[in-house]
Amino acid sequence: MRAEVWERDTSPSRRRLLGLAGGGALLLAGRRSAGVGAGAGGSGGSGSGGSGSYAGHRTRPAAPEGVLGANFNEEPRGMTASVLGDLRTRWVRGFVAMPELDSVEAYRQPAIRALLSFAGSGHGTVLSLKFPHRTTPLPQPGSSAMDEELARVDMALGAVLDKVDVLAIGNEPFLETRDEDRATLLNPFYKALPHT
Template sequence: MRSRGETGTGISRRGLLGAVGLAAAGAAGCGAPAGDGGGSPQAGHVTAPPPEGVLGANFNGDPSTMTFAELQAVSATWLRGFFPMPDAEQGPPEGRPAIGALLTAAGRGYGTVLSLKFPFDRRPLPVPGSTAMAAELQRLDKVLPVVLNRVDILAIGNEPFIETRAADRGDRLNDFYETIARHVTAYRAEHFGDKCKTRLYMGALNHLDRPAWRTPAAERWMRFVRETPSIDGVDIHPHLPAPAAGQRYLDYVLPRMRPEQRFLATEFSLVLLWKKHLSDPVAPAFADRYSVPRGTPVWRVLKNAIDHPFPQRQWDDLLAMSPWFAAHRTFLWEQMDRFRRTGRLAVATYGVGQDAAMVRDFGPDKTPWLLNSLFCPYTVQPSGGLPGRNRAWTDAFRALQHT
């Protein structure tokens, strides 16, 4: 999805410190062998399991929303982020925050997933053979030498059907991404042969629970995935209005792939369900306990938490006393079970931390991404050296590392 601050400039003191720390770690690790941790040794190493039914952490495009201490606190062993391809013009890719963080994580033993983001929602998609397409391929040639054989999984695309103008979401979209995929495949074969550890996926499809998004272009996308031997599978982003809607994604993509192919779910959540309840009155029990006027809408209470972060107990109570949230506290368990029962999940990743754009101009129409995050630095007071957290998610995330 696009509205979580992928280009936001607001950053908290914590986010700034996280960015500085990760940048320093990335600089130490860049160019180092895959086994060289780099960065500060106290963060420690992990041993990532193979990509078979794994639940990892996701920072999207901004690694300043997390620290390695937070990853350790929830026992994470896999990490995902995306890289906007125009940033390849801003200097060496290994020095950009997202790639630097993933390379540092790889050096510390984490499994890593990098999604390449091509933002064309405000300009036409390049046509193969054009000057604009040549420029995109030149950017790729800056990034591929840095990440291939170092990250475990490279997803070609982030959310192509959202990050493309509506007028281009037909054959033009397919032509563009198929050209990119063939270029990546050819580069990997030429420079690494069969020894490259990086697996390739096409990503990611959105809103497959809605018939209107199952277009001829989506069918062609899946056909290309199925018919291209170098592609290991497809990425999906099930942001859902109800838990059962996640099955519709699986029902769509699994029959359209080769039996040995797998899927990623590098983003998933119930954020569309949370949004339905922003204008509900806050639970009376919560209102009475914390001297909030009865009838105050949920969005206003969340805005209060943004303006004056709650103690952990108050945040816990807000969620536990809200029936629309409490009824779905087991969502991570249920969705991971749904994914794993297919026998074809490679890696799913879940959002680590709130970012500045999640809380900017918060109101009744804002998509409440802030309710998805494991850690909640913008709405919950820190404790024990870590930001406040959403215990429904952190407890489940940690337990799911061992099931």
């Protein structure tokens, strides 16, 4: 587990976040890493943005402006409400490797299931969609391989839209992409993702 400090860029809706990716943003979030460490920032209950009704049945924590957030990456075991309480944060982030959705329904995938549970208990949530292509070429828009990626995105969106607070298209895309694809395929691939 890692603790990070997040800043708020805007007050985005999920559909707006997806649209931003088409404009070239690889990481869609009100999240910019501003530092790492348990002593930085403040509690998840502080910051601007206030609370309010979210999707008609839960209260959102304050926007993640200068607050401490917890990150479990893809392994949510051990991340509990009591751990978040000890960290004095209301925000938690994880990612899902998209190929996992070929064998596990999105809402049953461990990271998504954990984030939906945290969201249901009033925590702020950030989900990153990870496209692991370290050893395989990035699919080209219009190809059948790209259609497979877009179908996975649709599955993830069906499980999390209007439930998680921030959806990020990509998780360390440069590290998840072969060196030879970074200059030619990286941007077209990520630009095509939000157009599902």
